[in-house]
Amino acid sequence: xxxxxxxxxxSGCPVCQPTVDLVKKIAxxxxxxIVYDLNKGCDTNQCREKAQKLNITRLxxxxxxxxxxxxxxxxxxxxxxxxxxxxxxx
Numbered sequence: 001x002x003x004x005x006x007x008x009x010x011s012g013c014p015v016c017q018p019t020v021d022l023v024k025k026i027a028x029x030x031x032x033x034i035v036y037d038l039n040k041g042c043d044t045n046q047c048r049e050k051a052q053k054l055n056i057t058r059l060x061x062x063x064x065x066x067x068x069x070x071x072x073x074x075x076x077x078x079x080x081x082x083x084x085x086x087x088x089x090x
Contacts, residue, residue, distance in 0.1 A: 003032045004086055009051050009061040012037035019060040019077050026079060026088035 008023050010016035020035055027033050036047035038059065054061070054068045061072040064085045071081040083089070 003030055005065055006031050006033045006087055007050065007063045007066075008033065008035045009047065009054075009056055009059055009063070010035060010037055011059045012039045016060040019062065022077070022079060023062060023082060023087065026082060028088050028090050030090045031087055 006023055006027060008020050010020060024033055036042055036050070038048060038051060041048060050063075051061070054063055054066075056068060056072070058072070060077065062069050062077060062082065062085075063072075064087065069077070069081060069085050071077050
């Protein structure tokens with residue numbers, strides 16, 4: 001079984017932390033959670049390139065298997081939106 005890749009993009013601030021905590025809380029053994037702090041950057045700025053490729057314009061943002069969740073484009077990130085994207089489902 002292939003794991004779902006859950007990427008959480010943040011600015012490393014307290015406003016983003018509840019989303020990081022929620023994703024980690026509901027993630028299951030079929031989910032690989034990666035948290036990127038865009039303020040700190042990452043190896044060869046890979047996370048910033050990913051954020052640009054996904055057209056992320058607001059933080060926090062969550063992508064599942066390389067696709068930005070719709071809620072991250074227009075509204076708030078909710079537990080239901082994360083579950084609808086397959087997070088927490090084995």
